[in-house]
Amino acid sequence: MHTSAFRIGTICLAALIPGMLIAVVLFLALYSWPAINFNGLGFLFRDTWSLGNLYADPVSVHGAQVPIGAQYGILVFIVGTLATSFIALLIAVPVSLGVAIFLAEGAPPRLRPTLSLIVELLAVVPSVVYGLWGVAVLVPLIAHYIAPGLSAVLGFIPFFAGGSPTGFGLLSSSLVLTLMVVPIITATVYSALLQVPRPDKEAAYALGAMKFEVAVRAMLPMVRGSIIGAIILGLGRALGETMAVLMVSGGALNYLPATITSPISTMASFIVSQLDSAEQDPTGMAVRSLAEIALVLFIITVIVNVIARMITKGLHVGLATRA
Amino acid sequence: MQTRSSETLLRRKFLLGTLGGTTLGLVALAPRRAAAADVTLLETGSSLLYPLFNLWVPKYTAMHPGLRITTQSTGSGTGIAQAVSGVAQIGASDAYMSSPQLKKSPGILNIPLAISAQTVNYNVPGLNDAGIKLSGPVLAAIYSGKITHWNDPAIAKINPGVSLPNHGITPIHRTDGSGDTFIFTQYLSFSTPEWANSVAYGTTISWPPVQGGIGAIGNPGMVQACGQTPYSIAYIGVSFHAQIAKAGLGTALLQNRDGNFVLPNPATVGAAASALEAKTPPDQRISLIFAPGASSYPIINYEYAIVNSRQASPVIAAAVRDFLTWAVDPSGGNAPEFLNVVEFLPLPDKIAALSKAQIAKIR
Numbered sequence: 008m009h010t011s012a013f014r015i016g017t018i019c020l021a022a023l024i025p026g027m028l029i030a031v032v033l034f035l036a037l038y039s040w041p042a043i044n045f046n047g048l049g050f051l052f053r054d055t056w057s058l059g060n061l062y063a064d065p066v067s068v069h070g071a072q073v074p075i076g077a078q079y080g081i082l083v084f085i086v087g088t089l090a091t092s093f094i095a096l097l098i099a100v101p102v103s104l105g106v107a108i109f110l111a112e113g114a115p116p117r118l119r120p121t122l123s124l125i126v127e128l129l130a131v132v133p134s135v136v137y138g139l140w141g142v143a144v145l146v147p148l149i150a151h152y153i154a155p156g157l158s159a160v161l162g163f164i165p166f167f168a169g170g171s172p173t174g175f176g177l178l179s180s181s182l183v184l185t186l187m188v189v190p191i192i193t194a195t196v197y198s199a200l201l202q203v204p205r206p207d208k209e210a211a212y213a214l215g216a217m218k219f220e221v222a223v224r225a226m227l228p229m230v231r232g233s234i235i236g237a238i239i240l241g242l243g244r245a246l247g248e249t250m251a252v253l254m255v256s257g258g259a260l261n262y263l264p265a266t267i268t269s270p271i272s273t274m275a276s277f278i279v280s281q282l283d284s285a286e287q288d289p290t291g292m293a294v295r296s297l298a299e300i301a302l303v304l305f306i307i308t309v310i311v312n313v314i315a316r317m318i319t320k321g322l323h324v325g326l327a328t329r330a
Numbered sequence: 331m332q333t334r335s336s337e338t339l340l341r342r343k344f345l346l347g348t349l350g351g352t353t354l355g356l357v358a359l360a361p362r363r364a365a366a367a368d369v370t371l372l373e374t375g376s377s378l379l380y381p382l383f384n385l386w387v388p389k390y391t392a393m394h395p396g397l398r399i400t401t402q403s404t405g406s407g408t409g410i411a412q413a414v415s416g417v418a419q420i421g422a423s424d425a426y427m428s429s430p431q432l433k434k435s436p437g438i439l440n441i442p443l444a445i446s447a448q449t450v451n452y453n454v455p456g457l458n459d460a461g462i463k464l465s466g467p468v469l470a471a472i473y474s475g476k477i478t479h480w481n482d483p484a485i486a487k488i489n490p491g492v493s494l495p496n497h498g499i500t501p502i503h504r505t506d507g508s509g510d511t512f513i514f515t516q517y518l519s520f521s522t523p524e525w526a527n528s529v530a531y532g533t534t535i536s537w538p539p540v541q542g543g544i545g546a547i548g549n550p551g552m553v554q555a556c557g558q559t560p561y562s563i564a565y566i567g568v569s570f571h572a573q574i575a576k577a578g579l580g581t582a583l584l585q586n587r588d589g590n591f592v593l594p595n596p597a598t599v600g601a602a603a604s605a606l607e608a609k610t611p612p613d614q615r616i617s618l619i620f621a622p623g624a625s626s627y628p629i630i631n632y633e634y635a636i637v638n639s640r641q642a643s644p645v646i647a648a649a650v651r652d653f654l655t656w657a658v659d660p661s662g663g664n665a666p667e668f669l670n671v672v673e674f675l676p677l678p679d680k681i682a683a684l685s686k687a688q689i690a691k692i693r
């Protein structure tokens with residue numbers, strides 16, 4: 008009797024989590040349904056976002072009441088989201104692997120707990136702190152030194168030839184995200200590296216491998232699954248990061264980034280920046296379109312996670328068959 | 331076995347003790363709380379009005395024990411939305427509500443509390459004390475990417491004798507929804523038909539694509555972005571006068587409807603306000619932008635309290651009425667000791683009377 012009550016209780020609690028997920032998706036889908044109907048598939052491929060004239064009487068377009076001139080296209084924000092996350096991972100992954108290997112193998116054992124604690128602390132710093140640092144330190148640094156430097160060295164590639172960089176934009180957003188992602192990947196990979204059995208490492212040393220070779224050739228392949236998992240965790244944070252990116256992105260609207268220092272907007276930060284004005288839309292279409300952005304962001308996150316899971320699964324199967 | 335049961339007992343005792351303590355605490359707290367706050371009001375919205383409310387509320391609640399007023403800086407759009415939904419009793423907004431909005435929620439009042447202004451600031455090394463002159467059409471061209479350099483003939487023409495640099499302009503706009511964007515784009519719309527027909531005005535607008543133009547968050551973000559980006563231009567609420575001066579930014583003289591270039595000061599802002607005083611309708615929803623008059627400053631606005639005329643209870647309605655009546659009174663909240671701090675101007679007598687007439691409708 009006692010056990011079954013406990014059982015039922017825990018089952019109910021466990022059901023809360025998938026239940027909440029389903030509730031959120033259902034809410035987003037239902038709430039944004041008028042916007043999905045109005046915007047059509049072009050929502051994803053248009054680069055113009057305009058709330059229309061909120062101070063004039065709304066007009067009827069295809070049976071929906073919208074402000075005059077309203078059009079909602081989010082290509083700019085999709086590109087901004089994917090580009091910042093991609094560049095952030097491009098920098099963060101090698102750095103994190105290096106730090107994790109150093110912590111697990113290279114660092115003096117006495118310093119190891121302190122160093123790993125610092126990494127874990129970095130992972131829990133609120134994002135707005137990174138954003139503030141980005142505005143105060145990183146943005147001027149990019150405007151005055153990094154962007155001109157990149158332009159001088161790599162200027163022959165159009166993507167790096169900057170016009171008049173202000174520091175706010177793609178590069179600063181990506182670097183802030185890098186900082187936020189590195190501790191997550193490092194901490195996860197580090198704890199996986201600690202699990203590598205001693206005999207395996209000693210076997211590699213016995214074959215005459217150098218410390219570096221042991222780490223890269225013997226240890227990293229053994230924790231491949233964890234590395235991919237860690238990257239996905241980091242990507243999840245980068246895709247959804249809102250405040251820090253909003254503060255340094257330069258809030259681009261209606262155009263795609265031409266160079267690495269161009270202003271951009273991401274989906275999450277755009278929702279935050281627009282919500283206040285969208286609430287003044289008497290037809291409600293603006294807020295519903297923002298909800299549609301949230302739905303798209305959610306779908307992108309799910310797709311990325313599923314792909315990652317398939318890769319990790321494939322890896323496990325591959326390792327198993329080899330063994 | 332025995333140890334276990336005694337442990338449980340101990341735990342139970344501990345639990346009981348905690349519970350008892352909590353109950354006692356609650357009992358002790360309850361009567362005090364009832365006496366301290368009979369009415370709690372929530373004010374939320376405009377970040378430009380937020381500092382003013384924070385000056386008003388401590389003074390006012392000190393005179394009225396039993397009243398608590400919570401203030402929040404959430405943005406004008408949120409202020410309007412929460413006043414309409416009933417979450418907040420007072421919504422603060424730099425912009426008045428649109429007619430379609432009012433049609434959807436009749437019974438919402440737009441009550442001016444004070445007069446504010448906006449400056450157009452720039453960061454052109456060497457010229458920040460020179461007082462560059464700008465006009466609505468020139469600003470519209472800058473913000474739509476048609477004028478890209480400081481030495482453009484259109485800027486040079488209205489600035490004879492100033493050696494303008496051959497350098498690209500970085501226009502900075504607000505990324506977040508903002509009453510400042512509302513009044514700035516109204517200035518562009520009223521002075522430049524082309525802007526009115528393509529971009530128009532609002533708290534957020536669909537900014538024309540200007541490569542290199544950037545967005546910043548809040549007035550502090552505008553000051554910072556303009557300060558650290560040479561050759562940039564920005565529009566900033568006049569309450570941030572001190573920060574603007576500290577950042578060493580230049581303040582532009584703006585062309586008014588009569589064609590004169592003016593700086594914002596009590597005389598020019600007051601001239602613009604009195605030019606439109608007679609035209610203010612009983613519901614007080616009127617733009618003060620681009621007012622006629624030789625010395626009128628072109629970007630000024632009423633700061634509004636957005637209030638539902640039907641409050642949840644007569645007690646709450648009375649508290650809102652009393653507070654707002656005090657706020658718009660020249661011997662109360664409109665006194666210089668409050669308004670000077672945030673660089674606002676008091677309401678002219680006739681406008682204050684209109685505000686009071688609207689406040690009296692709150693039931």
